[in-house]
Amino acid sequence: MTEPQNIVTMKGISKAFPGVVALEDVDFALRRGEIHALMGENGAGKSTLIKVLTGVEHPDKGSIELAGKPVQVRSPQHSQELGISTVYQEVNLCTNITVAENIMLGREPRRLGSIHWRKMNELAARAIKRLGIDIDVTRPLGDYSVAIQQMVAIARALEILSARVLILDEPTSSLDIHETNLLFEVMRKLKNEGLGIIFITHFLDQVYQIADRITVLRNGKLIGTFETASLPRVELVAKMLGRTMTDLDAMSKVKFKSEQQQADQAHLVEARGLGRTGSLEPVDLELNMGEVLGVAGLLGSGRTELANLIFGIDAPDTGSLVVQGQRVSRFSPLESLKRGIALCPEDRKAEGVVGDLTIRENIILALQARYGWFKYLNMQKQNEIARQYIELLGIVTPSPEQLVKNLSGGNQQKVILARWLATHPQVLIMDEPTRGIDVGAKAEIQKLVLQLAEEGKSCVFISSELEEVLRISHRIVVLRDRKKAAEYSGEVDDQTIIHTMAGDL
Amino acid sequence: MKHTPVLKRIRDSRLFWPLAAWAIILLFDAIVEPGFFQIGIMDDPVYGGHLYGNLIDVFNNGAPLMLVAIGMTLVIATGGVDLSVGAVIAISAAMGAVLINPALGNELITNEILTRDATNTPLPLIILADLAAGTLCGLWNGLLVSRARIQPMVATLILMVAGRGIAQLITNGQIMTIYYTPYFWFGNGYILGLPVSVYIVALVFLLAWLLVRKTSIGLFIESVGINAKSTYYSGISEKNVKLLAYTFCGFCGAIAGLILSSYVHSADGNNNGLNYELDAILAVVMGGTLMTGGRFSLLASVIGAMVIWTFTVTVYTLGVPANALLAAKAVLVMVVILLYSDYTRRFMNRFFERRGPRHGTAN
Numbered sequence: 001m002t003e004p005q006n007i008v009t010m011k012g013i014s015k016a017f018p019g020v021v022a023l024e025d026v027d028f029a030l031r032r033g034e035i036h037a038l039m040g041e042n043g044a045g046k047s048t049l050i051k052v053l054t055g056v057e058h059p060d061k062g063s064i065e066l067a068g069k070p071v072q073v074r075s076p077q078h079s080q081e082l083g084i085s086t087v088y089q090e091v092n093l094c095t096n097i098t099v100a101e102n103i104m105l106g107r108e109p110r111r112l113g114s115i116h117w118r119k120m121n122e123l124a125a126r127a128i129k130r131l132g133i134d135i136d137v138t139r140p141l142g143d144y145s146v147a148i149q150q151m152v153a154i155a156r157a158l159e160i161l162s163a164r165v166l167i168l169d170e171p172t173s174s175l176d177i178h179e180t181n182l183l184f185e186v187m188r189k190l191k192n193e194g195l196g197i198i199f200i201t202h203f204l205d206q207v208y209q210i211a212d213r214i215t216v217l218r219n220g221k222l223i224g225t226f227e228t229a230s231l232p233r234v235e236l237v238a239k240m241l242g243r244t245m246t247d248l249d250a251m252s253k254v255k256f257k258s259e260q261q262q263a264d265q266a267h268l269v270e271a272r273g274l275g276r277t278g279s280l281e282p283v284d285l286e287l288n289m290g291e292v293l294g295v296a297g298l299l300g301s302g303r304t305e306l307a308n309l310i311f312g313i314d315a316p317d318t319g320s321l322v323v324q325g326q327r328v329s330r331f332s333p334l335e336s337l338k339r340g341i342a343l344c345p346e347d348r349k350a351e352g353v354v355g356d357l358t359i360r361e362n363i364i365l366a367l368q369a370r371y372g373w374f375k376y377l378n379m380q381k382q383n384e385i386a387r388q389y390i391e392l393l394g395i396v397t398p399s400p401e402q403l404v405k406n407l408s409g410g411n412q413q414k415v416i417l418a419r420w421l422a423t424h425p426q427v428l429i430m431d432e433p434t435r436g437i438d439v440g441a442k443a444e445i446q447k448l449v450l451q452l453a454e455e456g457k458s459c460v461f462i463s464s465e466l467e468e469v470l471r472i473s474h475r476i477v478v479l480r481d482r483k484k485a486a487e488y489s490g491e492v493d494d495q496t497i498i499h500t501m502a503g504d505l
Numbered sequence: 506m507k508h509t510p511v512l513k514r515i516r517d518s519r520l521f522w523p524l525a526a527w528a529i530i531l532l533f534d535a536i537v538e539p540g541f542f543q544i545g546i547m548d549d550p551v552y553g554g555h556l557y558g559n560l561i562d563v564f565n566n567g568a569p570l571m572l573v574a575i576g577m578t579l580v581i582a583t584g585g586v587d588l589s590v591g592a593v594i595a596i597s598a599a600m601g602a603v604l605i606n607p608a609l610g611n612e613l614i615t616n617e618i619l620t621r622d623a624t625n626t627p628l629p630l631i632i633l634a635d636l637a638a639g640t641l642c643g644l645w646n647g648l649l650v651s652r653a654r655i656q657p658m659v660a661t662l663i664l665m666v667a668g669r670g671i672a673q674l675i676t677n678g679q680i681m682t683i684y685y686t687p688y689f690w691f692g693n694g695y696i697l698g699l700p701v702s703v704y705i706v707a708l709v710f711l712l713a714w715l716l717v718r719k720t721s722i723g724l725f726i727e728s729v730g731i732n733a734k735s736t737y738y739s740g741i742s743e744k745n746v747k748l749l750a751y752t753f754c755g756f757c758g759a760i761a762g763l764i765l766s767s768y769v770h771s772a773d774g775n776n777n778g779l780n781y782e783l784d785a786i787l788a789v790v791m792g793g794t795l796m797t798g799g800r801f802s803l804l805a806s807v808i809g810a811m812v813i814w815t816f817t818v819t820v821y822t823l824g825v826p827a828n829a830l831l832a833a834k835a836v837l838v839m840v841v842i843l844l845y846s847d848y849t850r851r852f853m854n855r856f857f858e859r860r861g862p863r864h865g866t867a868n
Contacts, residue, residue, distance in 0.1 A: 332742075333738055354728045366740050371721070373720050
């Protein structure tokens with residue numbers, strides 16, 4: 001019947017949520033010993049398909065076979081017992097307990113009924129070594145960077161002895177190049193051991209680097225499964241978007257136009273020796289009207305720290321910050337908001353969205369913060385603003401009353417952008433605004449940034465994707481080891497920046 | 506999408522579960538104690554004609570708990586908890602008693618002075634002092650939680666323990682009886698046949714409702730309770746939001762203390778408002794507000810408080826001795842917790858969904 005090498009076969013899977021059809025008659029097959037990329041825009045149904053496979057959601061229709069045997073995945077626990085391990089997009093571990101505890105949680109080796117700590121630490125250390133990293137497993141997970149935490153999550157997933165299927169949901173979005181290559185090595189090794197790996201990512205490069213086959217979903221429907229070698233990149237993108245890339249082509253023109261407009265005006269923001277002990281060494285920085293300032297740097301180079309200082313999350317202990325000619329003396333988000341500075345934070349889930357509030361409430365939150373307690377926007381006005389930005393940013397939702405936690409990552413990011421745009425900021429700082437979101441939404445956000453610059457606003461664009469920093473920035477600041485390493489005009493080539501980031505220049 | 510089956514919409518409403526719990530208790534009363542619902546008119550020599558009966562008792566005696574539940578709702582919605590409301594009630598009651606005491610300032614307090622129906626302090630001042638004392642307590646809790654960043658449970662535990670001591674200090678360690686007729690009006694009086702306390706609850710409820718639904722405070726409280734960090738990043742002072750919630754909770758406790766001391770004609774630092782914090786938490790939980798904070802409904806909490814008091818009155822009507830009340834309440838708590846567990850809800854949803862569509866499509 002079916003090819004025996006298929007470890008997972010999903011047939012005719014359909015799943016509907018209130019107001020949305022998330023999956024419609026989708027087939028999917030994963031072979032033994034292959035790395036299979038699952039591609040699609042936000043809301044294409046990737047996450048839902050994974051949730052169905054891991055028992056988080058139950059399909060309305062369709063069947064799942066595991067190694068040729070029909071199964072019904074009842075719960076995440078059950079899927080683990082069946083040998084399906086998952087590492088989710090956002091690290092879902094506990095930062096306050098040790099690395100070893102995180103890896104072994106729920107499977108602790110026991111002796112006389114209590115946990116055998118020494119053995120547990122040994123097992124955990126071996127699991128983490130398998131990934132080729134060397135860390136102290138007895139330290140709290142929170143002591144390590146997000147990248148290491150991601151590795152721990154993978155180690156945990158692999159610890160499940162009978163793992164036959166490994167699902168990696170955006171595993172590389174917070175890893176640097178070195179760490180990504182490390183992960184790929186591990187993936188190849190596991191593949192050769194006969195594991196089937198489902199790899200979800202938005203980085204096209206990585207897909208072509210490692211995936212054997214690609215399955216593309218769009219709007220809950222299967223577009224097709226392809227051998228990576230026989231699917232040119234342009235075609236893949238076209239299949240994911242259902243349209244061509246003209247949007248991106250148009251972008252560089254907008255950039256040039258606004259560059260010409262930009263004359264010698266007074267600086268909108270001027271930082272002199274702005275720094276904070278233990279977080280950022282003193283930096284000088286100017287921001288002009290109508291420009292996009294790109295910030296590049298490796299993980300931990302001080303990118304987020306810079307954003308937090310300008311926005312007032314942290315108060316600087318050296319230097320000065322002048323915004324629109326006025327020296328800033330009090331640092332807090334509220335003060336920044338009043339001065340026309342906005343920040344879309346790096347950690348969308350923890351610092352950005354308020355998941356259990358509706359889209360409308362999330363959008364008006366910052367504006368309402370500026371109005372204060374007693375000038376409450378009436379419902380009509382709230383709806384008006386919400387609808388306006390849902391339309392402007394193309395947020396996909398059946399209604400403004402949808403809870404934000406039910407939206408996909410890209411749409412959540414747009415909600416946060418909408419929250420700040422509604423306050424009409426002069427300066428918009430965006431910390432990794434396109435992390436973990438799909439090509440289409442990425443392009444839309446980049447376009448929006450340039451549009452804002454054209455309207456005379458100034459944007460700080462922080463991203464670990466060099467290519468996008470280069471594409472839309474008028475000037476680029478490179479940070480390294482919590483210091484400003486260099487500043488370039490937007491015409492610089494990527495090699496120069498990479499060398500600056502690495503410290504060769 | 507708009508046409509969610511009516512049954513489901515009703516079940517999704519925050520008021521569904523507390524109302525259902527109330528209905529079950531009332532139904533039980535109707536069967537076991539047919540006289541439970543009788544309401545008569547009594548001619549009171551002091552307060553004139555007014556209604557009386559078990560249901561009126563529920564409202565009158567339950568008023569302090571309802572007030573405390575309103576304040577507690579806001580605190581819990583921010584993701585905190587206030588364990589000190591019982592102690593705040595005692596402080597407020599002690600404040601009232603000590604100011605009414607006509608011997609205020611005298612060294613010798615004789616029984617003769619205490620039982621004189623008079624006071625040297627004007628009534629408005631007494632009330633003001635009551636409210637100020639409770640509100641200050643709330644402010645203190647709020648400062649500890651929002652500024653000193655102490656965990657709410659620990660922060661309010663301080664006043665929960667110390668508060669009763671403060672109340673005793675105020676009354677000089679005595680259980681102070683109150684003899685001042687105008688003061689009794691709050692806990693015993695009637696307006697148009699209904700207890701005064703009912704009007705006070707309605708007034709405070711209205712005030713709280715205006716505060717959270719007609720200003721942005723309600724939204725901010727929910728936002729803080731769901732994700733304090735995101736809320737802070739959005740430019741909202743989560744500290745001030747928390748400060749306000751705790752202060753308001755203290756204010757509610759103060760009014761509850763006023764009514765309670767007026768009702769029992771005395772101030773007892775040890776026993777006034779005993780266990781009210783726990784009942785209030787239970788009422789709020791019954792009203793569907795999560796202990797982790799977030800969405801809340803004031804009305805649902807008040808109904809939750811009503812359920813607790815209806816239950817209490819029911820237990821008394823059945824002739825269960827007072828000392829067994831706590832055990833009976835434990836059963837209520839257990840049932841509530843079971844009913845509200847995710848498991849039960851999922852079970853109920855599935856149960857209704859299997860038969861629901863027939864009703865749904867008929868609409």
